Amino acid sequence: xxxxxxxxxxxxxxxxxxxxxxxxxxxxxxxxxxxxxxxxxxxxxxxxxxxxxxxxxxxxxxxxxxxxxxxxxxxxxxxxxxxxxxxxxxxxxxxxxxxxxxxxxxxxxxxxxxxxxxxxxxxxxxxxxxxxxxxxxxxxxxxxxxxxxxxxxxxxxxxxxxxxxxxxxxxxxxxxxxxxxxxxxxxxxxxxxxxxxxxxxxxxxxxxxxxxxxxxxxxxxxxxxxxxxxxxxxxxxxxxxxxxxxxxxxxxxxxxxxxxxxxxxxxxxxxxxxxxxxxxxxxxxxxxx
Amino acid sequence: xxxxxxxxxxxxxxxxxxxxxxxxxxxxxxxxxxxxxxxxxxxxxxxxxxxxxxxxxxxxxxxxxxxxxxxxxxxxxxxxxxxxxxxxxxxxxxxxxxxxxxxxxxxxxxxxxxxxxxxxxxxxxxxxxxxxxxxxxxxxxxxxxxxxxxxxxxxxxxxxxxxxxxxxxxxxxxxxxxxxxxxxxxxxxxxxxxxxxxxxxxxxxxxxxxxxxxxxxxxxxxxxxxxxxxxxxxxxxxxxxxxxxxxxxxxxxxxxxxxxxxxxxxxxxxxxxxxxxx
Numbered sequence: 001x002x003x004x005x006x007x008x009x010x011x012x013x014x015x016x017x018x019x020x021x022x023x024x025x026x027x028x029x030x031x032x033x034x035x036x037x038x039x040x041x042x043x044x045x046x047x048x049x050x051x052x053x054x055x056x057x058x059x060x061x062x063x064x065x066x067x068x069x070x071x072x073x074x075x076x077x078x079x080x081x082x083x084x085x086x087x088x089x090x091x092x093x094x095x096x097x098x099x100x101x102x103x104x105x106x107x108x109x110x111x112x113x114x115x116x117x118x119x120x121x122x123x124x125x126x127x128x129x130x131x132x133x134x135x136x137x138x139x140x141x142x143x144x145x146x147x148x149x150x151x152x153x154x155x156x157x158x159x160x161x162x163x164x165x166x167x168x169x170x171x172x173x174x175x176x177x178x179x180x181x182x183x184x185x186x187x188x189x190x191x192x193x194x195x196x197x198x199x200x201x202x203x204x205x206x207x208x209x210x211x212x213x214x215x216x217x218x219x220x221x222x223x224x225x226x227x228x229x230x231x232x233x234x235x236x237x238x239x240x241x242x243x244x245x246x247x248x249x250x251x252x253x254x255x256x257x258x259x260x261x262x263x264x265x266x267x268x269x270x271x272x273x274x275x276x277x278x279x280x281x282x283x284x285x286x287x288x289x
Numbered sequence: 290x291x292x293x294x295x296x297x298x299x300x301x302x303x304x305x306x307x308x309x310x311x312x313x314x315x316x317x318x319x320x321x322x323x324x325x326x327x328x329x330x331x332x333x334x335x336x337x338x339x340x341x342x343x344x345x346x347x348x349x350x351x352x353x354x355x356x357x358x359x360x361x362x363x364x365x366x367x368x369x370x371x372x373x374x375x376x377x378x379x380x381x382x383x384x385x386x387x388x389x390x391x392x393x394x395x396x397x398x399x400x401x402x403x404x405x406x407x408x409x410x411x412x413x414x415x416x417x418x419x420x421x422x423x424x425x426x427x428x429x430x431x432x433x434x435x436x437x438x439x440x441x442x443x444x445x446x447x448x449x450x451x452x453x454x455x456x457x458x459x460x461x462x463x464x465x466x467x468x469x470x471x472x473x474x475x476x477x478x479x480x481x482x483x484x485x486x487x488x489x490x491x492x493x494x495x496x497x498x499x500x501x502x503x504x505x506x507x508x509x510x511x512x513x514x515x516x517x518x519x520x521x522x523x524x525x526x527x528x529x530x531x532x533x534x535x536x537x538x539x540x541x542x543x544x545x546x547x548x549x550x551x552x553x554x555x556x557x558x559x560x561x562x563x564x565x566x567x
Contacts (some may be wrong), residue, residue, distance in 0.1 A: 004358040004359055004360055010359070010389070013388055013389070014389070017385050017386075017388075020385065024376055024377070025376075085373075089369070089371070090371050090373070091373050092371075092372060092373035092375075093337070093339055093367065093369060094373075094386065096338070096339055097337065097338075097339075097362060097365075097366070097367055098362065098386065098389050099359045099360075099361075099389045099390060099391075100359055100362075100389055101358070101359050102357065286341075288339060288340045288341060289334060289339040289340070
C-alpha cells in the first residue's frame, strides 16, 4: 500500500482515473466551448454569406469577447460539474472511500480543475483561432497575436501614470493572468465543495456579497487614512517637471509598490491562492457523508 | 477487530447514538437490526469513516476511521443504501475503481456478477436499480476487504436475486472478513447472519451470537401458547413464541420474533445478555 501521505505510483493511477472521469463528465461541454473559435467563425461568415452574399469575418473585439466569455464559463462551471457531487451522499461516497490519500485526491483535483481544464481550454481555443486566421485572411490578427504581442495602449492616455508607465504595463502582460485564472478556478472549486445546491450561482452571489462588504468596510478607512497622501502623490506624478527621486523620497512605500506592481500583484495573488488552497484542503479533510 | 467505546453522534440537537459500546470480532457476519431512525446507517457511516464521532471512539485494527488513511480504506468497503448510476460499463467501473484496493480480484468480480446474473458489459446508468445494486454487491465482494459494511443490501433485489445474494455471501466472503449488514428484512438474511446486533434509540439492546441467543432464549413453534412468552405471534400452522430458555434446549432462531421480543422486554434482555458478558 505504501505511504499514507504520498505514493507516486498510486497518485499516478488515481490521477489517470480522475482525469478519465473528468473527460466523461465534462468532455462534451469542454469540447463545445473550446471549439467556439471555429464554430462561431463559420456561423458568422455563413450568416453574412446567406444574407448579404459576402463573407465577413468576425471582428477582433467580438472574438476577444467570445474567448473571455467562453473561458470564464468553463472556468466557473467545471469545478461544480466535476467535484460538486462530493457534497451529495446520494451521488455516492466513492471519492471519500477510495484508498488514496487525501493529499493525492487534493492534488489531482486542483491539477485538473485549476490547471489542466483552463489551460488546455486556452490552448485549444487559441490554436483553433490561429488556424482559422491562417486559413481565412479576412480574420486579421489571431487572438494569440493580440494577447501576447500587443501592448495595452490605453496606458499612454492616462497622464498621471507617465512615470510608472512601464510598471503599469507590466501587470497587463498575459503571463500575470495565469495566477488570476487559477484563483477563479479555486474560488469556484471551493464553492463546489461548500454549497450543496446551485453551487456556481451561490459562489457568484457570495463573491459579490464579500466584495461589497469589504468595499464598505475598507473604503472609508482607506479614504480617511490615505486620501491626502494619494491626492498629493497623484498631483506630483502629473507634474512633468517633478523628478522620480523627489516622489520616491516623499512616498517611499507607495513608490515601491508602484514601481513593482507586477511583484505586488503576484505576491497578493499567491497569498490569496495559498489561502484558497488551504480552505479547499480543509474542506476535503472535514467532508462528511 | 472493531472496538466502539462510548460512541456518541448527533445531527444538530437530535442525538442518534448515545454512549454506544461494542466489539465486533473477526470472521463473522453481523446482522445489524433496528427500527427506522435508530442510527443503523449512521453507525455504518461512522465505521466507514464518512462521519466523525461526536464523542467516544471507534478503532478498527487500531486505526481511526475518520482519518481515512489509504491503509485503512484499503481494508474496508462500504456499500450504501443508495448507489450512484455511473456513466460507465460495469466492468470498466470495476477495473477503474478496483485498482486501488490491493486485494481486488477482477475475475472474482466477473464470477460474482455471473452468479448474480448481472451483465458487466452494460452501462451502469442504463441498468435497473436491482442490476445496479448487484453490480455494487459484486464489486464489494471482489474487493476482498477485511471489513465489509452493507446498508440494506437486498433492497431492490427481486426474489431470485435475494437467494443469489445469500449464495454469493456464503461463497465469496473469506473466513477472516468481518461483515456488518444492516437490514430490515431479517427473514431474508436469517441464514447468513450471526451474530445479531439489535440497536435501539441510543442503546445496543443485544449483541450476541445465535448460539448465545439460543442458550438464553427458546423459540417455540408449537400450537400451545404460554403466558410466560416474551413474544408470541400466529403463523401458518400454529404460532411462534419466544420464551426464556430454562431447560437449555436448543431451538431455531426466528429473527423477527427475536427482534419483537427484544423490543418488548428491553431491560430484561439487556440484563440477560449483559450478565453473560460480565
